[in-house]
Amino acid sequence: MTDVGFTHIGGPTVLIEFGGWRLLTDPTFDPPGRTYDFGWGTSSRKLIGPAIAAADLPAIDAILLTHDHHGDNLDTAGRALLPGAGSVLTTASGARRLGGGARGLRPGHTHRLHAPGKPTLTVTATPARHGPPLSQPITGHVIGFALTWPGQTHGPLWITGDTVHHRAVRRFAQAHRPGTVLLHLGAVRFPLTGPLRYTMSTRDALSLLDGLAPTTVLPVHYEGWQHFTENRDGIATTLDHTPAGTRHPFSWLIPGHQQTIGV
Template sequence: MTESLTVRYLGGPTAVLETGGLRLLVDPTFDAAGGHPVGDRVLTKTMDAVAGPDEVGPVDAVLLSHDQHPDNLDDGGRAYVARAPLTLSTRAAADRLGGTVRALPAWEHAELARPGGGVLRITGVPARHGPDGTEHLTGPVTGFVLTGDGLPTTYVSGDNASLDVVREIAERFAPFDVALLFAGAARTPLVDGELTLGSAGAAEAAAILGARQVVPLHFEGWAHFSQGRDTLAGAFAGFSGGFHLLDPGQRVTV
């Protein structure tokens, strides 16, 4: 019998995952709404955080898609990572953040011991943060796949805009029990094109992955998202699996 996965959506890319007796935090962002400089640009957060670090409490690991953009790791998130027991991310993030941040290259894995025995395996998987050829502008990003005996096979996309990358991941791991898809069709003047999957792309990704359950993340709360709740609901109207468009603070067990 496969155990469940509980997802609590905290807004933006941030979510608490509970499975196999372990707690994980995805892309911690805790700051209030306002402007966040990125070089000579400013990303504008439009929603306050719905939970702070104290309410989230301790976790066994942080899954950090990347550290170079404040919509994925803001000041409050950096403070949280600094005291977390383990953060898995890109090599660049590990070099910049130091401490307990560990690089998890694509197709390599880390294992967390489960309280009741066994392990949760976390595999780093590719992600492409924008159209082909823009990696030098957007920087490295990673996604994650969670597996383990009796646990739901789960994909956490990170800021990935490439369906070719999704196909590559599906070839190794599909079908998926759960897909957490970053899906706001982010756009900035830095790049001509979408920096993350749009709603239709997220629906296509779910089909490629053979996902039974989908929980969108990172589709609201920032001004640079070009799509959101309405377009996601429309794109997944014909989805045959479970589609969970959560409100900030809401949780679902799948």
């Protein structure tokens, strides 16, 4: 078992530390107040700033960027961190846009991170769809990440990325049986597209996890922006009304504070 430190910085941004590695997911460090254009007439305003300033971060070995084209996953201050990271892993299309040595991965593709004195870290891109069927040409490519390394006892650490619940995501979860899940929620909606959702609700997530046995589920990407329609209170209410046998071990990360979990 490996003790892994998780520090939730805000939105989807989490600092993950173990075995000498420091990984950062979807860096967002802009202050609140700005409205970001997401394309096709959609936009959202950032409501809450980061719990830790970019200047206070330790040196980052790798940035795991689920997608580069939405401001709630990569903003201006987050983009400024990319050149200083040891590696940047993202979608194939995102790597072409970013340049600068970013490595693009397609779902199912792997990349190994090596460093003296640290366990070899295998990063596998996992499927994600950031909206309803046939929306990918509009919403763009997104991936999640499954992390494995020697000494894990509970299965991969899975970062779902911004995705709805769909067949390919379910197939991955059933095949790989993740032990710890960094779960992007928020039930994102926009006035322009009415009831259509672009990330999972809690009920979607419970359906995705049905039949699995993760040891820890860590919700992220549910507060701090206008386009989130299900915040922590909404998530907790749904969990409270879910039969005990299907709730799964959800655990809340306190922004700015590290929580250590055995993985």
